[in-house]
Amino acid sequence: MGRYALQRLLGVIPLLFVVSVVVFMFIHLIPGDPARLIAGKEATLEEINGIREQLGLNNPLWQQYIDYMGRLFHGDLGNSIRSGLPVSDMLATRVMPTIWLTLFSMGWAVIMGVFIGIISAINRNKWPDHVGMITAISGISIPGFWLGLVLIQIFSVELGWFPTGGVDSWSSYVLPSLTLGAGIMSMLARFSRTSMLESMREDYIRTGRAKGLHEFIVVGRHALRNSLIQVVTVAGLQFGFLLGGSVMVETVFSIPGMGRMLVDSIAFRDYTVIQALLLLFATEFILINLLVDLLYGVLNPKIRFDSK
Amino acid sequence: MNKLLEVEGLKTEFKRAGGNVMAVAGLDFHINSGEVLGLVGESGCGKSVTSLSIMRLLKGTPGQNAGGHVKFEGKDLLRLSENEMRKVRGKELAMIFQEPMTSLNPVLRIGKQIEEPIRLHLGFNKAKAREHAVHMLQLVGIPRASEVMNDYPHQLSGGMRQRVMIAMAMSCHPKLLIADEPTTALDVTIQAQILDLMKRLKEERSMGMLLITHDLGVVAEMCDRVVVMYAGRVVEEAPVKELFANPQHPYTQGLIRSVPKLRQKVKRLESIPGNVPDLSHMPQGCKFAPRCAHVMPECMTTEPELLAVGGEGRKSRCWLTQQSEQKGGSAV
Ligand SMILES: Nc1ncnc2c1ncn2[C@@H]1O[C@H](COP(=O)(O)OP(=O)(O)OP(=O)(O)O)[C@@H](O)[C@H]1O
Ligand SMILES: [Mg+2]
Numbered sequence: 001m002g003r004y005a006l007q008r009l010l011g012v013i014p015l016l017f018v019v020s021v022v023v024f025m026f027i028h029l030i031p032g033d034p035a036r037l038i039a040g041k042e043a044t045l046e047e048i049n050g051i052r053e054q055l056g057l058n059n060p061l062w063q064q065y066i067d068y069m070g071r072l073f074h075g076d077l078g079n080s081i082r083s084g085l086p087v088s089d090m091l092a093t094r095v096m097p098t099i100w101l102t103l104f105s106m107g108w109a110v111i112m113g114v115f116i117g118i119i120s121a122i123n124r125n126k127w128p129d130h131v132g133m134i135t136a137i138s139g140i141s142i143p144g145f146w147l148g149l150v151l152i153q154i155f156s157v158e159l160g161w162f163p164t165g166g167v168d169s170w171s172s173y174v175l176p177s178l179t180l181g182a183g184i185m186s187m188l189a190r191f192s193r194t195s196m197l198e199s200m201r202e203d204y205i206r207t208g209r210a211k212g213l214h215e216f217i218v219v220g221r222h223a224l225r226n227s228l229i230q231v232v233t234v235a236g237l238q239f240g241f242l243l244g245g246s247v248m249v250e251t252v253f254s255i256p257g258m259g260r261m262l263v264d265s266i267a268f269r270d271y272t273v274i275q276a277l278l279l280l281f282a283t284e285f286i287l288i289n290l291l292v293d294l295l296y297g298v299l300n301p302k303i304r305f306d307s308k
Numbered sequence: 309m310n311k312l313l314e315v316e317g318l319k320t321e322f323k324r325a326g327g328n329v330m331a332v333a334g335l336d337f338h339i340n341s342g343e344v345l346g347l348v349g350e351s352g353c354g355k356s357v358t359s360l361s362i363m364r365l366l367k368g369t370p371g372q373n374a375g376g377h378v379k380f381e382g383k384d385l386l387r388l389s390e391n392e393m394r395k396v397r398g399k400e401l402a403m404i405f406q407e408p409m410t411s412l413n414p415v416l417r418i419g420k421q422i423e424e425p426i427r428l429h430l431g432f433n434k435a436k437a438r439e440h441a442v443h444m445l446q447l448v449g450i451p452r453a454s455e456v457m458n459d460y461p462h463q464l465s466g467g468m469r470q471r472v473m474i475a476m477a478m479s480c481h482p483k484l485l486i487a488d489e490p491t492t493a494l495d496v497t498i499q500a501q502i503l504d505l506m507k508r509l510k511e512e513r514s515m516g517m518l519l520i521t522h523d524l525g526v527v528a529e530m531c532d533r534v535v536v537m538y539a540g541r542v543v544e545e546a547p548v549k550e551l552f553a554n555p556q557h558p559y560t561q562g563l564i565r566s567v568p569k570l571r572q573k574v575k576r577l578e579s580i581p582g583n584v585p586d587l588s589h590m591p592q593g594c595k596f597a598p599r600c601a602h603v604m605p606e607c608m609t610t611e612p613e614l615l616a617v618g619g620e621g622r623k624s625r626c627w628l629t630q631q632s633e634q635k636g637g638s639a640v
Contacts, residue, residue: 200368201368202410203405203407203410203411204410204411204412204413204414205368206365206368206405206411207405207411207412207413207473207476208413208424209365209367209397210363210365210397210398210402210403210405210477211397211398211424211425211428211476212394212395212396212397212398212399212425212428212429213394213398213424213425213428214394217424221416222413222416225413225415225416226413226414226415229415299415300415301414301415301417301460301462302414302460302462
């Protein structure tokens with residue numbers, strides 16, 4: 001396991017490097033002069049030259065990259081073109097709402113999805129299976145923004161149980177997390193059902209029953225452990241889509257998170273902010289995948305031991 | 309001798325799209341305590357389905373019991389509740405399977421898997437169960453038993469895994485062990501070792517055994533009595549020596565003839581001409597008639613019964629042997 005973990009960790013380094021290069025190049029790939037873009041439309045030639053000097057845009061590209069990385073390591077993400085404020089300061093309040101939103105969404109989606117999957121699998125073709133799978137199919141086919149609006153209409157406007165938006169209290173996260181997690185919950189429900197049905201057909205299940213184990217143990221200990229290995233992998237991959245979905249959900253529920261920030265910064269062509277957010281999203285994606293790989297190793301003894 | 313297991317008229321059917329098929333069609337045999345009964349027959353004749361029906365392990369397949377009795381020490385297993393049956397499985401009635409590579413759970417340690425039935429049936433605590441599990445592993449000849457406890461199945465060879473399966477099955481001192489082709493998937497040398505082990509354990513513990521195989525060499529070496537199955541039925545039953553010396557049923561004769569000389573290994577017994585009949589298109593009379601060299605007109609219309617013929621403890625389901633018996637003549 002140690003070696004496997006080390007391999008995964010080392011594998012992340014080149015990825016992070018590629019991401020940093022791509023994100024760094026982002027500013028240079030936009031048509032036009034970066035200094036002019038950053039300085040704004042009304043800037044004088046002098047001001048533009050000043051900025052060019054200040055940002056080191058006259059240096060060779062590799063030198064600029066090294067400077068960029070140096071600043072990154074000091075937490076300096078540059079200044080917003082629009083407001084002139086340091087991007088890192090602007091991000092400070094924006095990170096947590098998105099992280100909470102993703103975690104809550106993922107949390108309920110995984111628990112609920114696996115639960116429905118198991119219940120459906122052990123009651124295959126009976127009514128709990130049908131109910132579960134209808135739920136799952138609805139979750140996949142309903143568009144997220146529409147679900148969000150419907151939830152707001154019912155639970156905020158009519159029943160008044162939850163706020164319509166913002167992040168003033170924990171209850172503000174309920175409807176957004178439901179909206180964001182619905183698709184993944186459905187996906188996981190269907191996937192864990194298939195995977196459980198597969199595990200239940202394995203020979204070791206018959207062995208478990210032949211030992212006199214209770215069906216509850218046969219399912220919960222023997223079949224589930226094997227299915228979870230696959231479910232974890234798929235759930236991890238879905239995390240990437242959550243990051244994308246958060247942009248939509250944060251807009252619908254006016255949550256001041258990174259997704260909203262991305263939408264706003266694109267609208268105002270605030271390139272330094274966009275650049276910083278791209279870096280954050282990409283890094284987050286890579287780290288989550290790393291985590292999934294490690295978890296996969298923990299769950300699967302073949303990996304843990306074969307790579308001694 | 310008292311009877312440990314009595315199977316009477318056991319029927320198992322499979323649900324199929326075009327109507328149910330009978331994979332086990334009225335099986336009768338018994339096992340005395342401490343005895344090894346061999347169950348032989350070609351592939352697809354219903355040996356595994358028989359063993360699963362006795363253990364009531366058809367759950368998850370389209371198969372279901374369709375009648376008969378399975379009396380274990382007098383009590384009918386088919387009438388027990390699922391709860392009561394669980395107390396029998398793994399404790400008094402244990403089973404090992406043909407596929408040692410897949411019969412153990414790949415994500416649980418060997419120790420954990422052996423301890424499961426021990427804790428469940430013997431009520432041992434964690435430490436005592438572990439001790440007992442190590443003892444069982446030593447008993448089946450696994451070196452470094454306490455280290456193997458922490459291994460995962462994929463770290464062991466097929467032979468070692470089958471030993472683990474045997475250790476697990478024997479851990480609660482079952483009175484009857486059902487072994488469904490326990491050595492078929494193993495190398496020849498490992499096969500011999502496993503058979504020796506099973507023989508030794510059986511004698512030490514005076515346990516009954518139902519040994520399912522299609523290898524007549526294994527039968528000759530291991531069994532006291534033999535039941536020959538064809539198309540879900542018993543066609544012949546005999547003590548092992550008599551069976552080989554003087555097989556009554558033409559099917560048994562074919563089986564014995566098809567064993568290659570010089571103890572070459574056979575995977576499938578296929579040298580009897582023709583094929584096992586399709587479950588959904590069973591011949592009307594004797595199920596073996598279409599392949600039988602001695603077929604007579606009545607064989608095609610009426611199925612013979614399983615009747616005592618040819619000596620002490622012998623039965624055969626064949627018009628020819630039954631007729632020659634009546635005439636006082638010798639069997640075919
Ligand atoms: N899960 C199942 N679903 C449908 N039919 C089955 C199933 N299992 C067994 N059968 C049918 O029951 C019959 C007997 O099968 P069984 O596995 O008992 O044969 P066997 O004697 O054990 O053969 P082998 O020597 O190949 O193990 C076969 O014709 C098979 O088609
Ligand atoms: Mg079989």
